[in-house]
Amino acid sequence: MTATVALRAPSSLQRLLHRRPAVALFLLLVPPLLWFGTVYLGSLFTLLAQSFFAIDEFTTKIVYEPTLATYRQLVTQPANIDIIVRTLVMAVTVTIACAVIAFPVANYMVRYASPRAKAFFYVGVMLPMWTSYLVKVYAWRLILAKQGILSWALGSVGLQGLLDSALELPGVGGPSLSSSYLGMFIVFVYMWLPYMILPLAAALERVPVSLLQAAADLGATPGQTMRTVILPLALPGLAAGSVFTFSLTLGDYIIPSVVGAPGYFIGMMVYQQQGLAGNLPLAAAFSVVPIVLIMVYLSLAKRAGAFDAL
Amino acid sequence: MTAAIEFEGVTRVYGSTRAVDGVSLSIEPGEFFAMLGPSGSGKTTCLRLIAGFESPDAGRVLLDGQDVSYVPPYARDVNTVFQDYALFPHMNVLANVAYGLRVRGVPVSEQQKRAHEMLELVQLAGMAKRSPAQLSGGQRQRVALARALINQPRVLLLDEPLGALDLKLREEMQIELKNLQRRLGITFVFVTHDQGEALSMADRVAVFNAGRIEQQGNPRELYRKPATAFVARFVGSANVAEGSLAQVLSGSAQPFAVRAEHISVMPLDDVPPAWSMQCEGTVADVQYHGATYRWQVKLDSGELFAASFPDTGSGFHPVMGQRVRLAWSRDSAVPLAAGGAS
Numbered sequence: 001m002t003a004t005v006a007l008r009a010p011s012s013l014q015r016l017l018h019r020r021p022a023v024a025l026f027l028l029l030v031p032p033l034l035w036f037g038t039v040y041l042g043s044l045f046t047l048l049a050q051s052f053f054a055i056d057e058f059t060t061k062i063v064y065e066p067t068l069a070t071y072r073q074l075v076t077q078p079a080n081i082d083i084i085v086r087t088l089v090m091a092v093t094v095t096i097a098c099a100v101i102a103f104p105v106a107n108y109m110v111r112y113a114s115p116r117a118k119a120f121f122y123v124g125v126m127l128p129m130w131t132s133y134l135v136k137v138y139a140w141r142l143i144l145a146k147q148g149i150l151s152w153a154l155g156s157v158g159l160q161g162l163l164d165s166a167l168e169l170p171g172v173g174g175p176s177l178s179s180s181y182l183g184m185f186i187v188f189v190y191m192w193l194p195y196m197i198l199p200l201a202a203a204l205e206r207v208p209v210s211l212l213q214a215a216a217d218l219g220a221t222p223g224q225t226m227r228t229v230i231l232p233l234a235l236p237g238l239a240a241g242s243v244f245t246f247s248l249t250l251g252d253y254i255i256p257s258v259v260g261a262p263g264y265f266i267g268m269m270v271y272q273q274q275g276l277a278g279n280l281p282l283a284a285a286f287s288v289v290p291i292v293l294i295m296v297y298l299s300l301a302k303r304a305g306a307f308d309a310l
Numbered sequence: 311m312t313a314a315i316e317f318e319g320v321t322r323v324y325g326s327t328r329a330v331d332g333v334s335l336s337i338e339p340g341e342f343f344a345m346l347g348p349s350g351s352g353k354t355t356c357l358r359l360i361a362g363f364e365s366p367d368a369g370r371v372l373l374d375g376q377d378v379s380y381v382p383p384y385a386r387d388v389n390t391v392f393q394d395y396a397l398f399p400h401m402n403v404l405a406n407v408a409y410g411l412r413v414r415g416v417p418v419s420e421q422q423k424r425a426h427e428m429l430e431l432v433q434l435a436g437m438a439k440r441s442p443a444q445l446s447g448g449q450r451q452r453v454a455l456a457r458a459l460i461n462q463p464r465v466l467l468l469d470e471p472l473g474a475l476d477l478k479l480r481e482e483m484q485i486e487l488k489n490l491q492r493r494l495g496i497t498f499v500f501v502t503h504d505q506g507e508a509l510s511m512a513d514r515v516a517v518f519n520a521g522r523i524e525q526q527g528n529p530r531e532l533y534r535k536p537a538t539a540f541v542a543r544f545v546g547s548a549n550v551a552e553g554s555l556a557q558v559l560s561g562s563a564q565p566f567a568v569r570a571e572h573i574s575v576m577p578l579d580d581v582p583p584a585w586s587m588q589c590e591g592t593v594a595d596v597q598y599h600g601a602t603y604r605w606q607v608k609l610d611s612g613e614l615f616a617a618s619f620p621d622t623g624s625g626f627h628p629v630m631g632q633r634v635r636l637a638w639s640r641d642s643a644v645p646l647a648a649g650g651a652s
Contacts, residue, residue, distance in 0.1 A: 213363055214396035216383040218410035219461060228413065232400045 051284035060278060070281040074289075080269075084289055087266040090181070091249035091293075094188040098196040098245045099238060101189070106200035106237075107230070111209075122201075125194045133191075137258045140187045144177035144259065151177065174261050184260030188249055195244035203237025204230070232305075239298075239306040246297060250290035266290060312375040314339040314465055314497040315360055320369035322355050329355045331521035332369070337499060337514075339464070342491050344500045344508035347518030348544070356518070357467050357501045362386045374464065384413075389458035390467040394474075395450045397442040403429070403453050404438040410461040428456040431490075448479045455490075465497045472507065484511055505545045509533060517541050538647050542567035549573070549615045550646070558611065559587045565646045572642035573617035575605055575634050576626060582637035591615065593632050603627070607636060 010018070017024040053062050054069040074080050109121045128136065143150050154163045167173040167180060174180030207230060215225040253267030264272075266286055274283035301307070315337040322330040330352045337343045345353035358364040359371050362383035371379045378386055389410070397406050405412075408425035416424075429435050432452035442450060451471060458466055468487075472480045488511050491498045502508050508515045509529040516526045517540070525537045536542035539550045552565040560566060574582070582588050594614065595606035604618045605628065617636060619625065628634045 208394070208396065210392050210394055210396035211398060213361075213383070214390070214392055214398070214457075215409070215413070216363075217361055217388075217390045218413060218457065219384050220409075220413040221384055224413045228409075229398060 047284050048288060049284075050280050051282075051288055053281045055279050055281055062280060070285045073282065074285045079264075080286075083264045083266060083269055086263055087250055088293065090185065090188065090265070091246050094185060094192065094249045095196075095242045095245045097185070097189045098193050099200075099242060102193060102196040102200050102241065103234070103238075106197050106204055106234075109197075109201050110204040125197050128190075129194050134254070136191065137187065137255055140183075140190065141178050141259050144183040144186065146176035146178070148176075148178065178259055179261060181261050181263075184256060187255050187259050188252075191255065192245040192248050195248065196241035199240040199244070200234060200237040203234045203240075207233045235306040239301045242301075243294065243298070247290060247294050250293060251287075312339075313337060313372070314341070314374060315499065316370075316372040316375075317356070317359075318370045318372070320356075320359060320366045320371060322352075322359060322364055323367050328521050330359065330366075333521070333523055334369075335516055335523060335526065337497060339497055340495050342488070342498045342500065342511060342513045344502060344512035344515045345518060346502055346505060346508040346515050346545070348503055351518035352521040353501050353503075353516075353518040354469060357390075357469055357499065360465070360499060361388055361390050361467055387461075387463055388465045388467060389461055389463040390469065391451075391454045391458050391471045393469045393471070395442075395454040397450055397453055397457075399442055401442075402438065403434065403440050403442065403445070406442065406453055407456045407460055409457060414461075424460060425456075428460045431459070432456045447474050448483070451475065451483065455487075459494070463496065465499060466491075468498065468500045470501055470503070472502075472504075480507075487511065509545070517544060519544075535644060536567055536646065539565055539567070542644070542646060547616070548644075549613075551613070551643075555609070555611050555613055559589060560640075560643065564648060566643040567646055568638050568643050570604065570616040570618040571602075573615065573636050573638045575607070575617050575619065575628060575636060577628075578633050578635050580635060582635065583639075586637040586639050587643060588635060588637040589615075590633065590635050593628050593630055593634055596628075596630060605634075607634060609636075 017027075050062075051070055052066050052068070053064055054067045054073075055061070056063050105121070105125075109118055113121055142148055145151075151160070151163055154160055163177070166182060167175070167177070169182070172181045172185070174182070177183035177186070211229055211233075212225055215229045216222075220228065251267050253265065253271045256263075256265040256268055266289055270283045270286045273279045273286065313336040315335075317333050317335045320330055320333045321328060333352070333356060345356055347353045355364060359366060360373075362378070362381060362385075365380050369379075370377050373386065373388065398409065401409070404422070404425050407428050408421040411421040411424060426435070426438065429438055432455055434449060434452050434456070437445065437449065437453075442453065445453065451474075454471075471487075472483055475483060484507060487498070487500075500508070500512060509532070512529060514526065514528055515532055517524045517532065519540045525532060525541045527535075532541065532545050536545060536548065539552065542548040542550050546569065548567040548569050550565060550567050551559055553563065556565050557563050568587075576582065578590065589609055589611075591607040591609040593605055594608045597604045597606075598621070599618075600621070602618045602620055604616055607615050607617060609615055615636060
């Protein structure tokens, strides 16, 4: 005869939690919600609240009275509008370039690469993210410099003329790649590309191969399958990736100050206004701009059906 | 008449395994053809070779007399109902059904009209605006069927289409598919591992084993005259006597099969008719199936034989561990090809 194992009697607390799952859920969620609420949302709203104050021009002290004066300053000074437009254009072009480069890479990784090659690609995509951001930016400054390796390489294969004519383009050109918007664009695309590839690959990974076979079976050519099945189903991944590349470009202040032309970007303004200038309200107002832009972007993406396949 | 589908010595190799190994077959226009076999027997690969998702490593695949071995799927006049239905999740039911017309550039008004007609054909007229996620398994299957039929293909391929449905729905769909095939008159090629399904629906069945066809024939032939031990066991799980057991029972080393329903179970002291084969054993298991009882009897030579008997409410009912005598007429023993994979 084998001995029976005695069932353990639940304590009164265990009984209570079992009978009222809501209490258990509440107890489990309070610590993370407190952290999230105070540290993330609390500090964000404190910052945003600052934008509704203004600085006194004479004393350079913040006047704690609700006013829209700071926002008026933000949208009426042509220099500020320039900064916003410049940042927005850069963010949009960087996002488009990342999407165009990332899509074939992600599609190849997911659909065609052998398991070994796939692992290699994933590591290859993430490896640059494991090194210091500053090291990469300064390395790119050297790569793009006038006597840098890129201009040397282009020169030695006889493409110096191509580089020179690119640098002569109005608006994006400059004396060298490292001091032009073109160079800044290259560095931004390099930096944020993994943030586009990974969500895209995750979205493509979820598209079963039988859907592609069904499309081909019904008469769709590979191009039609791409347009009518793969792209629409990859849209949520594209939307997620573009939120990363778009918002990271909107908020960055290191790349524009290390590489590229002297024009200011939103991130640099936030950094400068809250630091040297001591104009916290204007810094806060500037940091509202990316939030608004991303909300507009997300609502446009939603209206275009980017999240229908979720 | 040209065959709708013809395989000439088709071989498909994955790495070191021959998934399809020198298969030749011919399917007539308008035939309901079933490919039956256990998983990994090569039946699904054959279906994919017809659809164009695979190309043969050796041999030829012909559709209507045309060699299509290397023609891509979108250029073949063949449509498929996939095992997981493969409905496009980002399109509603109507758009799913109309897809085949859309990619062929049919005008939108005509796409809609014909898609609605197809939905009516599969009794889903009110579901046009639903998304596939809002449908039940049986409804999804009908959408997949409508989508595959809208291009009016000459051949419809069905890959285990009933596998995911519950028993009652599966029986209904079997009847419906059969009716649909009769009405439309197109060739159906049906892949299944369920022998009951293959026997009840198909005009002709090919039994696959290890990449080869073991036997082809109409369902009655397959059931009554299995050619090999594998077919005898797979189709209707017959008892197979091989080697020394065959020698002892029949006096010849040629293997034979005998169906469970042809075996009588009787007490040891009963004397069977002189024309029967007989042996003794111990009851190892009794299963009650409603219409029949099924006994598993362990023969003294070690093999397990199954015998079934209609539940008439009377008769001999041995219990577990009881010694019994099994007997069957010589006519019901079907001789099998010697050797062969089993």
